[in-house]
Amino acid sequence: MLDAECNGFLYEIQVVATDRKNGNKLMSFQELSTRERERGSKDALVTTKSIKVEVCIFVFDIMFFNGEQLLTLPLRERRKCLKEVFPETRPGFLEYAKEITVGTEEASMNNQDTLCRINAFLEEAFQSSCEGIMVKSLDFDAGYCPTKRSDSWLKVKRDYVDGLGDTLDLVPIGAWHGNGRKAGWYSPFLMACYNPETEEFQSVCRVMSGFSDAFYIEMKEFYPEDKILAKKPPYYRTGETPDMWFPAEVVWEIRGADLTVSPVHSAALGLVHPSRGISVRFPRFICKRVDRNPEECSTAADIAEMFHAQTRKMNIKSQH
Structure with a gap:
């Protein structure tokens, strides 16, 4: 050739x-x-x-x-x-x-x-x-x-594109210390859904896109040192280890490209795959959902349903 x-x-x-x-x-x-x-x-x-x-x-x-x-x-x-x-x-x-x-x-x-x-x-x-x-x-x-x-x-x-992609209401449960231009701020944030059956917040993704500098400053003030949890609560389920854990207090709207099986995140664990959860690819912050309490965010069942309904299919049996 x-x-x-x-x-x-x-x-x-x-x-x-x-x-x-x-x-x-x-x-x-x-x-x-x-x-x-x-x-x-x-x-x-x-x-x-x-x-x-x-x-x-x-x-x-x-x-x-x-x-x-x-x-x-x-x-x-x-x-x-x-x-x-x-x-x-x-x-x-x-x-x-x-x-x-x-x-x-x-x-x-x-x-x-x-x-x-x-x-x-x-x-x-x-x-x-x-x-x-x-x-x-x-x-x-x-x-x-x-x-x-x-x-x-x-x-x-x-x-x-408006009208495309999966939009989820998720709860920030932790974060890492930012690097480079984001030094001194929290970035990325660890986001979770809620499973009412197990009463757990299950991690879905890290998000570090869609934030303004003003928002980073606001979050630094919203989560001062005395609000950061001493250790991970037993009702937080994730394979991630962020630098700090936050109390489940607020809900953010997150948009992603699609949903995929993850060995790290625990959202909908057992509902789609026996040993893996579901994660969002290319997540981006859209806005704060001040009208929702953390227990009213997207559920594990919601995410499993969205996974099965998406256009971009994957073979679950190939995920060992």
């Missing part, structure tokens, strides 16, 4: 678990993480027969090709180079990331055809179990900027 003259390339890919026996259906990240890999000594090998989860490589971009750095080239030209490196693809094994192109003359909020195309493309991504899409500039300010955020690259994820 590669040109014999090619003397090196560096490209951006994503490795995704795929079900080749079911139309190359994409599978969840948790299923990919269970894929057999080398462990222990350097002589340990993974046999073909031991691999239960197949993977597909999706190619997104290229940064280096035949001795030339391509970072400053616009995306349109980098895509041409990609086709030189990989002139052929193989569904379920090596594929280009799906894409659509919107020209300057089409890029208008009043162009209904363009809006329909973009919405359909986004919905197709969600239905294919993708987390979202990337919107990239093709020609203007369209270089590759590693480790740097740019307005010419925008993420549109499931939880960024």
Whole structure:
């Protein structure tokens, strides 16, 4: 597949678990993480027969090709180079990331055809179990900027779109000391749901996104040293060990991309998986729920129901 003259390339890919026996259906990240890999000594090998989860490589971009750095080239030209490196693809094994192109003359909020195309493309991504899409500039300010955020690259994820994603009412039960810019504040926070059957607060996720600096200051005042608990209460159930434990006093609305099985968090333990709980991927703070008491937050049964109802399915039997 590669040109014999090619003397090196560096490209951006994503490795995704795929079900080749079911139309190359994409599978969840948790299923990919269970894929057999080398462990222990350097002589340990993974046999073909031991691999239960197949993977597909999706190619997104290229940064280096035949001795030339391509970072400053616009995306349109980098895509041409990609086709030189990989002139052929193989569904379920090596594929280009799906894409659509919107020209300057089409890029208008009043162009209904363009809006329909973009919405359909986004919905197709969600239905294919993708987390979202990337919107990239093709020609203007369209270089590759590693480790740097740019307005010419925008993420549109499931939880960024109104009406999509799972919204939960959760209780902060602990936190870690912040680092870097967040030094002196609490970040991230450990969030929990409530199980009325066992009268436990069960951890769901860590959240560190969606907060303003003013909110961090407010939380530092809300949880002073004398309010921090001396040890974890017996009715807090989690595999996490935060730097401090908080009393269950407030409820926050949290939005996430999807729900997944977790070996650390205990939400809905036994309701979906016999030995693992449920966690939220990419959680983000939305607002405080001043109208709810901690025992009125999302329950373990609520989370189990949302897990089973979500579009992005995963094979529970593969989670050992």
